[in-house]
Amino acid sequence: MITMDNIIREGHPTLRKRAEKLTFPLSEENQKLAHDLMEFLENSQDEKIAEKYHLRAGVGLAAPQVDRSIRMTAVLVPGAEGEDPIFKHVLVNPTIVSESVQKAALAEGEGCLSVDRDVPGYVPRADRIKLRWFDLDGNEHVQRLKDYPAIVVQHEIDHLNGILFFDHVNKDNPFSVPEGTLILE
Ligand SMILES: O=CN(O)C[C@@H](CC1CCCC1)C(=O)N1NCCC[C@H]1C(=O)Nc1ccccn1
Ligand code: NI
Secondary structure (H helix, E strand, O other), X not given: OOOHHHOOOOOOHHHHOOOEOOOOOOOHHHHHHHHHHHHHHHHHOOHHHHHHHOOOOOOEEEXXXXXXXXXXXXXXXXXXXOOOOOEEEEEEXXXXXXXXXXXXXXXXXXXXXXXXXXXXXXXXXXXXXXXXXXXXXXXXXXXXEEHHHHHHHHHHHHHHOOOOHHHHOOOOOOOOOOOOOEEEO
């Protein structure tokens, strides 16, 4: 199982690399990685398991964060207590087909399991995206996402391109955002 010890931190060169596209069929190794990435998110969102293994709760984990420079990320956006997740997929070779001009930013700012420091400030991202990805069997999917799920997916796809959330924070005024940016509570 993946634990925090497997997650590389800011300063590790892999976090700044462009990850390699995958071809199908996926290798056994990459099929196992897909499972392990999603398992980490499930474990991290289970209070008992997270406490037992000292896991930071996460809604996304990209392969580069465990030092595997390939275009694969797991996303697990939970629904309300006892409800189905809002978005639960392992995305292979994800692409943003189109995105809204309108931006959105999380009111709390962002963090990252690979960044062991707080970086205050808004992270402006597209509020709505049209996402295209492949599942583990190589089937293509296309889905429109908005608000929080869209923010999460953009944070993860950034990892596949060597981008970290604080790259988007305005250096002069971290809490300034482009005109019309939605601040998501
Ligand atoms: O690349 C992936 N990462 O770095 C894990 C990040 C991804 C999110 C950060 C902002 C958008 C995507 C992550 O999940 N976090 N960032 C650091 C600590 C908090 C944690 C988090 O937001 N946890 C959470 C939120 C709601 C419900 C359950 N858990
Ligand atoms: Ni991250």
